[in-house]
Structure formats: structure tokens, C-alpha cells
Amino acid sequence: MTFDAVILDSHVVLPTGIVDKNIVIDQGKIVKLTSDIPQCDSKINARGLVALPGIIDPHVHYGVYSPIEQAAVTESKVAAVGGITTMMRMLRMGGSYRKNLDSHLSESAKSHYVDYTIHASILHESQIDEMEFCMKKGITSFKLYMNLGDEVGHVYMDMVPGKNLLVEDKVEISSKIVERVIEKASALGCNVLVHAEDYQMCSCGIREAREKNKNGLGAWSESRPAESEVKSIITASEMARKAGCTIYFVHIGSQTAMDAILKERKNGTKIFVETCPHYLTLSHESQQGYLAKVMPPIRSSKDTERIWREMQGNTIDTIGTDHVANQLRLKIGGNTVWDALAGFPGMGTMLPILLSEGVNRGKITLPQLSNLTSLNAAKIFGMYPKKGIIQKDSDADLVLADLKAEKKASAELLGGFSDYTVYEGWTLKGWPVKTLVRGTMIAEDFKVVGNPGFGKFIPRPTS
């Protein structure tokens, strides 16, 4: 018989090692790894390249600063160029999921180049009763923003599909909401994603810093101290331990937060940890201006070193980008760090950063990188073995990377809605050169060759 395609001569990254085999693809699935060259309609020469399972980005914000039918197009293009084959959207809405989810799903279905799925944020008490509804739609993970409340409770929601209008809301994530979501998620067999920063401590910290006319990313970090992360980590972990719920702490980037999590794990709470490329590469000491303003803040170079060590020791499970599809004119609101928007784009630079600063510097191995960026997320979020691994019967989601390629990162190279990157001008060694989703080439040499609407929503079962 004739198969659809074969990828020839790449170094194939498996969870525990690397093999030199050809990857045979048929009807979107991996058929086998082989040393032969079976009859195929197309042959992809990958000599000198490594084949990684397509990256799963567990943490993406898009649809907030442009409506989803536009954001899905622009941001899934960046994903494709960056080697990301499944993007997990952090959906935020103020109203009812029952009323509004379908319009997000139908607009999404028409406009993605790569596969995608959704985490539903629970921002108001009334949404707790809609968790079963979300589950029936294949959404089996829920997000809590413990940083939102009080004077720091204002947040932009996702836009209403079809309407290019910012949607601001006031949110107060009380400990009662946190507890109810954790209990309910446990009963439903769902994971809870937690943004761990205590809003009261952050409110207070920001007020004090502004009164003293402090400025800069150092002041931003000081105003939202790591202790505020610790407070939320302890609260959520204790509740989860009692309820038997699994917690996934998003964007952990400080030594102090890491210490607290390791302690709570020892106490018996089931915890997964995500970090982001910026907590591995940026510190407030090294960054000028406000572009790298993010929540939680980038910390010191000591913290970045510690996060690398935790990755090396496998105590960190995943890497998410916390990609925010915004633009400079929105980002820089005034002359101080307090006026700038938090968050920045990251999907296009995630893999090159990890290849350049991690693999090529000998800090992590390719299998480690692959497990951190694909396998573990697939397992945690109910997509394994369909996604996350190069093996027989899995989706042929693949990224072929050239470890020797050197290029300067720029917003122009990566594309998307954003007109800047915090890595502008960084020369990175190691770039994705081909991205395949379910066996179809979506991006090649920084050009998107796929079609919008090809990317599919991946419904997920509960554990």
C-alpha cells in the first residue's frame, strides 16, 4: 500500500531518548517509525533536523484585544511558525457559558491553523454551576485568578465574537469561590489551574509603591512580592488536599513560590507546575522599559537560575507561554510601569528560546524539552496519547527543528497581532523550520502554508 507521507532522516525525539528513524504518516496519524523507505505520496527530507512532538502550549490569551475570529487567525499563524500544534486558550467571560460559549466555539472552528482547546475561567460565582455544561462541551479544566479582587480586580475579558470592543469587568475571587470551584472540580474529575497571587497583598503593594513614586520593573516586582504567591499557593493547596483535587499552578517563576509548592507537594497535595520562557530568561535587573511587565513579575537572575534547576530536576511539569496578543499602543499606556498593560506575546519565541538557551547550552536535553513542552501537558490535560508523543496511532503533530540555525528574533519574523517581542534583537540558535498538524504541513521556514479552519477543537474527557 501507499502511505500519505514519510519524514526522512530526522533525529526523532522520544520521551526517553532519540532514535534515527523515518516517520511514516497516513490519514493524519503516525503509522510507524522505520528504517525503511515505504512507498509514500510525499517525502519530506529532514536530514540534519530533529523531529519533536508538536508543542502544546497550555497557556495562551487571545481574543481579548481582537475578537476571536481575528485572533484565532493571527495567533494560530504565530503558533504554527513557532512549532506549536495545539494551543490551549484561557477563555475569560463575564456572562454565562451556557449562553455565550457556542459563539466562541463556532467562530473558532472557522479560523484556526493549528489545533486548539479551551480552559474555562471561573470569574463569577454563577459560573460555578456551569462547570458541568463546559465539561459536556469537552472543556475539562478550569482556571482561578486568585490575583483578581479589590483594587486590582479590573480585568479585560475576551471580546464578544464579532465585536471589536474591549470588555472590561470587575472580578472578586473570594476564598469562598476558590473553595467551591476546587470542591466541584474534584467531584467532576477536573483539574484546576491557579494563578497564585494574593490580590489583597498586591493591592496593598501597588498602592504603597505608587505613593512613594516608585517606577520600573524592579518596583513592579516589589509591589507584587513572591510572598503573595506563597499565600495563594498555601490556600489553594490546603483546599485541594482536603477536597482531593489536582491543582496546576500556572506561570511559576520565583524561588519562593517554588519552595512553597515543593512543601505542599510533600504535604500530599497533587500539584502540577508550569513555568514560562520569560522566567528562564528575563530578570528585572536586565530589562529596561516596561515591555516585560507581566503577572507574576519577572524576578531576579537568581530566580531564573533556580527555575532552570527545577526543570532539570523534573519538578516543573510544563512550559506555557502566557502569550498575550496585544500591541504596543495598548501596552504602553503612559510614562510609568503602573500605566502599562501586563503580558506580552510569547508563542513565536518559546521553542527557539528553549533550544537556544536550554538545549544548545546543555541545560536540558531534547527529551526533557519535549516532555516539558508536549508530553506532560497532553497527559495532564487529557489529550494523551492522541497528542504529546511520536508513536504509532498518535496524531502526526510534528515540529522539525534545526539546532544550528541562527536568527535574530523580531516581531516581523514571527508575525501575529503583536508588533513587538520582548526578545527583539536576541540572536537565538535553534529554530523550528517545519510544522505539521495531523500530517499536514502548516508552516515552513517562517511562512504559513496551511489554511484557517484546518485546526480542530480538541474535546477532552475527564480523568
Ligand SMILES: [Zn+2]
Ligand atoms: Zn495567563
